[in-house]
Amino acid sequence: MPSKSSARLAALTVAAVCSATSIVALTSPAHADSVRIHDIQGTTRISPYAGQQVTDVTGVVTGIRTYGSSRGFWIQDPNPDADPATSEGVFVFTSSTPKGVAVGDLVSVSGTVSEFVPGGTSSGNQSLTEITKPTFTVVSSGNPVPAATVIDAKSVPNAYVPDGDTAADNSINALPLRPSKYALDRYESLEGMNVQVSDTRVVGATDPYTELWVTVKPREHANRRGGTVYGSYDAQNTGRLQIQSLGSTADFPKANVGDTLTGTTSGPLDYNQFGGYTLVASQLGTLKSGDLKRETTEKQRRGELAVATYNVENLDPSDATFDAHAAAIVNNLRSPDIVSLEEIQDNTGSKNDGVVAADQTVGKLIDAIVAAGGPRYDWRGVDPADGTDGGEPGGNIRQVFLFNPERVSFTDRAGGDATTAVGVKKVRGKAALTVSPGRIDPTNEAFASSRKPLVGEFVFRGRTVIVVANHFNSKGGDHSLTSQYQPVARSSETQRHQQATLVNSFVKDVLATEKNARVIALGDINDFEFSGTARILESGGALWSAVKSLPRSERYSYVYQGNSQVLDQILVSPSIRRGCDLEYDSVHINAEFNDQISDHDPQVLRFKP
Known part of the structure; x- marks a missing residue:
């Protein structure tokens, strides 16, 4: 998933362009005299005067915006009508910094009524009623601003x-x-x-x-x-x-x-x-202050395997967050035995130079973990083909496994690469991977411009655990909850559903080979525990999202537009779910804080294989 900053900067560029272009004009230009603000706003979301020129619209200036791509001022009629559906305020879009106007001025404005769609019409956003290309006269100054x-x-x-x-x-x-x-x-x-x-x-x-x-x-x-x-x-x-x-x-x-x-x-x-x-x-x-504290999970017991997922948000060697991430893994996550890391970038980060290796990125994090008092993790991953896995251009993000070799061993089987599909075979009556580490169906269209699931075979205290690290297609392109289209369109689901189907099918292959195989599918699923994506992953009883073992009020790993929600999940096969000792923790160290080092909270699962 692209970083917030890169996506936001791109969107701001679009917004600047759309200030002049994303206008919905529902009628041919006309002229209207003696119109009040509530007449312009009307009783629906679209002004009945959209596309028309209006003259001498009066109101008191309530605020002036002098920054960004949408500069102008708001006016409000101090004499409202009796209809609660009609707004008495409107934004006057001046394009440049407004001059000759102050809060408290009673102004008379002439211009064109327009419906501006922030983000462009393809965003699905509602439109904002504005008066554009304005001319205005200050009638008087020092007037009281209409009561809020x-x-x-x-x-x-x-x-x-x-x-x-x-x-x-x-x-x-x-x-x-x-x-x-x-x-x-x-x-x-x-x-x-x-x-x-x-x-x-x-x-x-x-x-x-x-x-x-x-x-x-x-x-x-x-x-x-x-x-x-x-x-x-x-x-x-x-x-x-x-x-x-x-x-x-x-x-x-x-x-x-x-x-x-x-x-x-x-x-x-x-x-x-x-x-x-x-x-x-x-x-x-x-x-x-509410004095919110970052959480710390419990340390796994000797016979427990601790498995975690953590999106480290476009980590590359130039970042300043390595020590903070290391401290989080050691102190807040208590050094899990296996950590699936999402958004590990290549060694040159966003520089689009064909480099795909990430050994320097991962090595720097491992060294920082040691310096923070943690174990010296070993790691496994599969380099993607350049420019094929989405994310920040040039970054080549991927998932990698960290594992503590003092407690867990990794079963290496040669042959895994960017385009070779991992399969399942039976070895001495048990399910085993054909390549380890490997990737699930990496050339399938379901994973076009998206991260391919990374699969590895681990052994803990003589028991094999197969782990699937995921970073599904992002929600980019979905309409917002405040969209003009209701129910909201979620176009990005299509690809996630295809990805979930392939992961579910792979897990079913493992379970068909060994009924009681221990399988964990985890990572940044980019979808909710109640979503269609989760239902597909869980279909046929192959997996179960362990975040649902928590009370509903504690199910979240991400905060978006004030909604605390689940995007990161750890799903387990039936043999793990049946264990009465399963413990799940969404460790809140990032999403709720203004000084976050990632926008995701890590998840930890502890169980006895």
């Missing part, structure tokens, strides 16, 4: 969004807004208006782009560490709201999950590419 509308648990409905119109590709754009019934309709009815939240708990840590997530519903699917758990496709968590700021980035709070923005946070309600509905604060609350 309170967004709280009582005002946001529990239902998330209606299903879209099947005659319009499931779009919700033309549906009448029902702000008292649906959360997204409530937010849409406030688009561009001055809003406020108070004493809100942080459910998504501050990221490098100066944004965080809060919830106005502190009891909604809460977990013990202060987050909000995403536990099904029908539990989108309606209280989540992104917070940005119109102020200095240096003054933005560095928050962790479980912290609280005390007091009032207020400003215009925007809609953007990366967070949907976003409160762009002109006033930020004060951060109160």
